[in-house]
Amino acid sequence: MKKTIIIFYTLIIYAVAELIWWGYMLVILQPNRMGMILGEGSIFFAVFFLGAFYLHRSLNKERKLQEQKKNFLLSVTHELKSPLASIKLLLQTIQKRESLTKAQVLDFIEKSLTDIERLDDMVENMLLASKIDNSSYTFPKASFNLSNLVDNIVNRLQISKCDGNQQIINAEIEPKIEITGDKFALTSVVTNLIENAVKYSRPCEALEVKLFKKEGKVHFQVADRGIGIADAEKARIFDKFYRVGSEDTRNTKGTGLGLYIVKQVLDKHEATIRVKDNKPAGSIFEVVFG
Template identity: 30%
Template sequence: MASNTRPLMTYTVLVVIVMLGLGIILAQLTRGYFINIFEQRVELESQYFITYLDRFTEDREVSQEELYNFSEQLNTGMIFISDSGERIIDTVDAVPVISKGEKQEVITRVEGGTSPMNEGQMLDEIFYYPVNNSVDDINGTLILLSPVEALTNITKNIWLLIGFTLLLGLLVIFVIGFNVFSKYIRPIRSAANVATELAKGNYKARTYEGHFGEAGQLSQSINILARNLQEMTSTKGMQENQLEAVINNMGNGLVLIDEKGYILLLNRAFLETFKGEQNDFIGHLYHDAIPYTTIHETVQKIYMFEETVSETFVLPVNIDRKHLEVTGAPIFSEDRKWRGVVLVFHDISELKQLEQMRKDFVANVSHELKTPITSIRGFSETLLDGAMKDEKMLEQFLQIILKESGRLQSLIQDLLELSKLERDDFLLNVEQVEVQRLLNDLLPIVEQHAEQKQVKLHASIKGNTLIQGDSSRLKQVFMNLLTNAINYSGDEGEVTLEFQESENYVTIKITDNGVGIPEEEISRIFERFYRVDKARSRNSGGTGLGLAIVKHIVEAHEGTIRVESEVDVGTAFYVEIPKKFTEN
């Protein structure tokens, strides 16, 4: 509020000062004018008084009483003081307005020489005029004293006029100033405040638009500017948020490098890939913050050739490795000025792994098919070369050919089965399955195989729990696991089949005390054709696809399979299947 009224107060104080100065000047001019008038009048009166005194002293035609009457008529007192200090004539009492104290003060001033001769002086409301003169041959000083109430009244009237004029002027100034302030200063100041808020970034600030003229146009323009800035800021903020969300939720890492080589921007995927905080990269040179030669070479090629460049490199992550493809492109402004480089990092580890799995699968299939085919062809050629005449050798070779062809048939069947399970349109024949009964149906088959291997089989599968599942596929799972447990148990080994039940799941545990699986190999036993002990696996008649098929069937039932194993101690497989099947 104080700042709003400061201009008006300033102008008011200025006007008051001017009016006071004008009043003082007018009062002094008036005072001086009247003093001059009185001085001229008293000077004339002094001559008249001197003449009158001469008649008083010479002819004695004028009495003392007449002098009093004369002073009373002229309203002017007269004092004649000889040079010796004797007061010869004194008619001041004829003018009652002049007090004795004032009279004495005038006499003191004249006798003391502080008042010059032949020059009028003012003492409060008394005008006195001293002049040298002689009365009856007596030299002395004639002092004429006259009250000047008129001068005081005129001065008061001047000040009253000035005060009235000042009051009227202040009222006019207030009215005019208020109108000017309301119509011009206030809207301009409000617009200035809004402009200040806009400069600070507060685009919600607005000013009142109820003004007219240029001030109203200014207010409207400021508000239009504020609305446009708010809309632009809102739109820009939304775009920045959208861009930030897109960049941070990209599955690939992204880095933006300026024309000087400093990192300006990166996303969450980059930090997750290369590990670190934004402060470790933002504002640093790329070759200092990212210590990989391939990335440095990629950026250098982009700088040199100004075209998109792609490179692949391996990123060590703890004991693992990530295969990354970095694609870099130059950034140009609209006027084709160089602005920097953008790098996108694609994690192609899965693609590399799939590619390697494809290569391994082709190699394994080729190898697995080649082995029985080679055996069949070799023994067939031997028989055709004359070995058929030896009945003992003939029977032995035919048995080998039959075994290898059976192995070849099993391999093809497993490949077809795995291919079927991996198809998107694969469906289970879901029905109510009594788990304990299903396992008991498998025991006679498995026990016969265990007796041949001299392995003891223990089963603990009491109860009659119902679940939803495909009974034939579940039989395939447990048959495979039990057969593997028997095959990998040594002579006098033991295999245990246990059943456990919870509220929503059933768990089948199959354990053996065989050779076990090294810890580093456990994560790979469900891969196709992967064997921990390749020689033993082939001797056991396995194709290397059994556990891969088991894993697919269990996952198709929305279950899980896990393994615990210790070398030379044994292995335990846990198959957990939900009681209720939910189709996805």
């Protein structure tokens, strides 16, 4: 990509130099037509530089996309290796240590299943993002209980209990909220938003999940007290592959697909999502189904 940009700028400089030279020669040879030459030359230069500007912008956009894809591959590799290594270690421990109690074996199996669910979520995200991109997914809609869906996901993602038996996810879910939509795709929306809040929160830091009806609309909120999102980043967090920072400086896990999928799915359901600052720290994501 760098070689392409260097060639592009070299050609631009060469073309400008040639145009100036030929313009100078025409003025020398036909001084009585200087006004026409300068006028037509100005229009040509304006069109030329306008085209060069848009081509430059396209090249920059392509370069950034390539960098994001590279970061995506790096993060996916890490996301795959980490749970696979954990599962392998747990299973090898069960296989080699005959002295393990039944409770220890069950604990190792539960941890392995948690890692498998994490892998399954990531694969589902990649498959859904691919289907959205090539327009092969139709978003079949039917009526279902959103309250039960959110409650099940909260229970699955509930990591642990901390000091004082405080759970990491505090949920306030209004019962029997029914909506019409694609249950599979909206499961991905709820999962991604809650998982993001967990990722960007400190260990044992409580986060809030709320589902309620207000003025005939269904509201789903996820609030954390994590690192927050800078105002300059808020407009870009729903872009495909986009993640704040770089893979070398980022400690949190992720592929950059979660919020992209969230926005695409909600657009198909004519729902809105906005992100705002939480006080004193963190972020609040709010989804509204009209």
